[in-house]
Amino acid sequence: MISHGFLKNIDAKGDYPLVEEYLKNRYGDLEILRLRQIHSDMIYVDATGEGDGIIITKPSVGLIRTADCYPVVIFDEAAGIAGVFHSGWRGTEQKIVSKGIERMRDLGCRDLKSVIYPGIGFCCFEIGTELVGRFKAAGIKSECRDGRIFADLKSAILDELKNGGVSEVTDNSCCTFCGGGYFSYRRDKTTARHATFVAVTN
Numbered sequence: 001m002i003s004h005g006f007l008k009n010i011d012a013k014g015d016y017p018l019v020e021e022y023l024k025n026r027y028g029d030l031e032i033l034r035l036r037q038i039h040s041d042m043i044y045v046d047a048t049g050e051g052d053g054i055i056i057t058k059p060s061v062g063l064i065r066t067a068d069c070y071p072v073v074i075f076d077e078a079a080g081i082a083g084v085f086h087s088g089w090r091g092t093e094q095k096i097v098s099k100g101i102e103r104m105r106d107l108g109c110r111d112l113k114s115v116i117y118p119g120i121g122f123c124c125f126e127i128g129t130e131l132v133g134r135f136k137a138a139g140i141k142s143e144c145r146d147g148r149i150f151a152d153l154k155s156a157i158l159d160e161l162k163n164g165g166v167s168e169v170t171d172n173s174c175c176t177f178c179g180g181g182y183f184s185y186r187r188d189k190t191t192a193r194h195a196t197f198v199a200v201t202n
Protein backbone atom coordinates (compact mmCIF):
# COMPACT_ATOMS: atom_id res chain seq x y z
CA MET A 1 0.00 0.00 0.00
CA ILE A 2 1.12 3.49 -0.77
CA SER A 3 -0.07 6.55 1.13
CA HIS A 4 1.09 10.14 1.19
CA GLY A 5 0.24 13.50 2.64
CA PHE A 6 1.12 17.11 3.24
CA LEU A 7 1.41 18.41 6.79
CA LYS A 8 0.62 22.09 6.80
CA ASN A 9 2.29 24.25 9.42
CA ILE A 10 2.67 21.39 11.86
CA ASP A 11 6.04 22.53 13.24
CA ALA A 12 7.24 26.08 12.92
CA LYS A 13 10.93 25.45 13.50
CA GLY A 14 13.62 23.18 14.72
CA ASP A 15 13.73 19.45 14.41
CA TYR A 16 10.12 18.79 13.45
CA PRO A 17 9.25 16.58 16.45
CA LEU A 18 5.53 16.80 15.70
CA VAL A 19 6.05 15.56 12.14
CA GLU A 20 8.02 12.60 13.44
CA GLU A 21 5.38 11.97 16.11
CA TYR A 22 2.58 12.08 13.52
CA LEU A 23 4.43 9.64 11.28
CA LYS A 24 5.19 7.30 14.19
CA ASN A 25 1.54 7.29 15.24
CA ARG A 26 0.45 6.56 11.71
CA TYR A 27 3.15 4.15 10.56
CA GLY A 28 4.55 2.63 13.77
CA ASP A 29 8.20 1.71 13.60
CA LEU A 30 8.67 2.15 9.87
CA GLU A 31 11.97 3.81 9.06
CA ILE A 32 11.64 7.48 8.18
CA LEU A 33 14.04 8.62 5.47
CA ARG A 34 14.74 12.32 5.33
CA LEU A 35 17.25 14.39 3.41
CA ARG A 36 19.57 17.29 3.91
CA GLN A 37 18.01 19.29 1.11
CA ILE A 38 20.35 21.32 -1.08
CA HIS A 39 18.27 22.33 -4.14
CA SER A 40 19.94 19.69 -6.29
CA ASP A 41 18.88 16.87 -8.61
CA MET A 42 20.36 14.22 -6.29
CA ILE A 43 17.99 11.30 -5.70
CA TYR A 44 18.40 8.42 -3.25
CA VAL A 45 16.84 4.97 -3.42
CA ASP A 46 16.04 3.48 0.02
CA ALA A 47 18.70 5.73 1.48
CA THR A 48 19.30 9.30 2.59
CA GLY A 49 21.96 11.95 2.34
CA GLU A 50 22.38 15.37 0.80
CA GLY A 51 19.85 15.66 -1.94
CA ASP A 52 16.31 16.40 -2.97
CA GLY A 53 14.59 13.19 -3.92
CA ILE A 54 13.87 9.91 -2.15
CA ILE A 55 12.54 6.79 -3.82
CA ILE A 56 11.41 3.94 -1.59
CA THR A 57 10.99 0.36 -2.75
CA LYS A 58 10.30 -1.29 0.62
CA PRO A 59 8.20 -0.49 3.69
CA SER A 60 9.40 2.91 4.91
CA VAL A 61 8.50 6.58 4.81
CA GLY A 62 10.14 9.27 2.68
CA LEU A 63 9.93 12.83 4.00
CA ILE A 64 10.81 16.22 2.56
CA ARG A 65 10.21 19.76 3.80
CA THR A 66 9.30 22.82 1.79
CA ALA A 67 7.98 26.35 1.99
CA ASP A 68 7.39 27.69 -1.55
CA CYS A 69 9.25 24.94 -3.40
CA TYR A 70 6.90 22.28 -4.79
CA PRO A 71 6.65 18.88 -3.16
CA VAL A 72 5.91 16.22 -5.77
CA VAL A 73 4.88 12.65 -4.90
CA ILE A 74 5.09 9.98 -7.61
CA PHE A 75 4.11 6.35 -7.13
CA ASP A 76 3.32 3.02 -8.76
CA GLU A 77 0.86 1.19 -6.56
CA ALA A 78 1.30 -2.21 -8.29
CA ALA A 79 5.10 -2.02 -8.12
CA GLY A 80 5.03 -0.83 -4.50
CA ILE A 81 7.49 1.94 -5.34
CA ALA A 82 7.07 5.61 -4.44
CA GLY A 83 9.10 8.79 -4.50
CA VAL A 84 8.94 12.28 -3.07
CA PHE A 85 10.82 15.16 -4.69
CA HIS A 86 11.68 18.73 -3.72
CA SER A 87 11.30 20.88 -6.81
CA GLY A 88 12.01 24.55 -6.27
CA TRP A 89 13.34 26.61 -9.13
CA ARG A 90 16.79 25.06 -8.96
CA GLY A 91 15.37 21.56 -8.79
CA THR A 92 12.94 22.33 -11.61
CA GLU A 93 15.77 23.81 -13.68
CA GLN A 94 17.68 20.56 -13.12
CA LYS A 95 14.53 18.52 -13.88
CA ILE A 96 14.56 16.53 -10.67
CA VAL A 97 11.02 15.27 -11.34
CA SER A 98 11.96 13.93 -14.80
CA LYS A 99 15.06 12.30 -13.34
CA GLY A 100 12.97 10.76 -10.56
CA ILE A 101 10.53 9.33 -13.11
CA GLU A 102 13.43 7.86 -15.06
CA ARG A 103 14.92 6.24 -11.93
CA MET A 104 11.52 4.84 -10.97
CA ARG A 105 11.04 3.32 -14.42
CA ASP A 106 14.52 1.76 -14.18
CA LEU A 107 13.35 0.20 -10.90
CA GLY A 108 10.38 -1.40 -12.67
CA CYS A 109 7.59 1.17 -12.41
CA ARG A 110 5.05 1.02 -15.22
CA ASP A 111 1.95 2.95 -14.19
CA LEU A 112 2.97 6.13 -12.45
CA LYS A 113 0.60 8.49 -10.71
CA SER A 114 1.48 11.79 -9.11
CA VAL A 115 0.28 14.33 -6.60
CA ILE A 116 1.62 17.87 -6.44
CA TYR A 117 1.25 19.75 -3.14
CA PRO A 118 1.34 23.52 -2.35
CA GLY A 119 4.17 25.72 -3.57
CA ILE A 120 4.60 29.29 -4.72
CA GLY A 121 2.25 30.18 -7.57
CA PHE A 122 2.69 32.05 -10.84
CA CYS A 123 0.74 34.81 -9.07
CA CYS A 124 3.57 35.46 -6.60
CA PHE A 125 6.84 33.90 -7.72
CA GLU A 126 8.82 36.99 -8.67
CA ILE A 127 12.29 36.58 -10.14
CA GLY A 128 15.12 38.95 -11.03
CA THR A 129 15.90 39.82 -14.63
CA GLU A 130 19.20 37.94 -14.36
CA LEU A 131 17.28 34.66 -14.16
CA VAL A 132 15.03 35.12 -17.19
CA GLY A 133 17.47 33.49 -19.61
CA ARG A 134 18.08 30.52 -17.33
CA PHE A 135 14.37 29.99 -16.78
CA LYS A 136 13.68 30.16 -20.49
CA ALA A 137 16.46 27.66 -21.22
CA ALA A 138 14.94 25.34 -18.61
CA GLY A 139 11.46 25.60 -20.09
CA ILE A 140 10.05 27.53 -17.13
CA LYS A 141 7.61 30.15 -18.37
CA SER A 142 7.97 33.71 -17.11
CA GLU A 143 6.11 36.92 -17.86
CA CYS A 144 6.35 40.60 -17.11
CA ARG A 145 3.58 42.33 -15.12
CA ASP A 146 3.89 46.02 -14.34
CA GLY A 147 7.64 45.91 -14.69
CA ARG A 148 8.05 42.84 -12.46
CA ILE A 149 8.83 39.35 -13.71
CA PHE A 150 6.99 36.27 -12.50
CA ALA A 151 7.73 32.62 -13.23
CA ASP A 152 5.50 29.57 -13.40
CA LEU A 153 7.17 26.65 -11.67
CA LYS A 154 4.07 24.54 -11.37
CA SER A 155 3.32 24.35 -15.08
CA ALA A 156 6.96 23.39 -15.76
CA ILE A 157 6.60 20.55 -13.23
CA LEU A 158 3.26 19.48 -14.71
CA ASP A 159 4.99 19.40 -18.13
CA GLU A 160 7.67 17.13 -16.69
CA LEU A 161 5.02 14.77 -15.32
CA LYS A 162 3.17 14.72 -18.63
CA ASN A 163 6.33 14.24 -20.69
CA GLY A 164 7.37 11.46 -18.31
CA GLY A 165 4.18 9.56 -19.12
CA VAL A 166 2.60 9.87 -15.66
CA SER A 167 -0.93 8.58 -16.21
CA GLU A 168 -2.73 10.58 -13.55
CA VAL A 169 -1.78 13.86 -11.88
CA THR A 170 -3.69 15.20 -8.88
CA ASP A 171 -3.08 18.87 -8.35
CA ASN A 172 -3.45 19.53 -4.62
CA SER A 173 -1.44 22.71 -4.84
CA CYS A 174 -2.27 26.27 -4.06
CA CYS A 175 0.01 29.26 -3.66
CA THR A 176 1.97 29.20 -0.40
CA PHE A 177 2.71 32.93 -0.70
CA CYS A 178 -0.86 34.24 -1.04
CA GLY A 179 -2.96 31.11 -0.50
CA GLY A 180 -3.79 31.73 3.14
CA GLY A 181 -2.00 30.42 6.17
CA TYR A 182 0.88 28.56 4.55
CA PHE A 183 4.50 28.96 5.44
CA SER A 184 6.27 30.91 2.73
CA TYR A 185 10.02 31.35 2.85
CA ARG A 186 9.95 34.21 0.35
CA ARG A 187 7.26 36.04 2.29
CA ASP A 188 8.41 35.38 5.87
CA LYS A 189 12.14 34.51 5.58
CA THR A 190 11.89 31.97 8.40
CA THR A 191 12.92 28.35 8.78
CA ALA A 192 9.30 27.16 9.01
CA ARG A 193 8.55 24.38 6.53
CA HIS A 194 5.69 22.09 5.58
CA ALA A 195 6.28 18.36 5.48
CA THR A 196 5.37 16.07 2.60
CA PHE A 197 5.64 12.34 3.05
CA VAL A 198 5.06 9.17 1.10
CA ALA A 199 4.91 5.71 2.66
CA VAL A 200 5.12 2.17 1.39
CA THR A 201 3.45 -0.24 3.80
CA ASN A 202 2.73 -3.95 3.62
Ligand SMILES: [Zn+2]
Pocket: 120, 121, 122, 123, 124, 125, 175, 176, 177, 178, 179
Ligand atom coordinates in the same frame (compact mmCIF):
# COMPACT_ATOMS: atom_id res chain seq x y z
ZN1 LIG B 1 0.16 33.65 -4.97
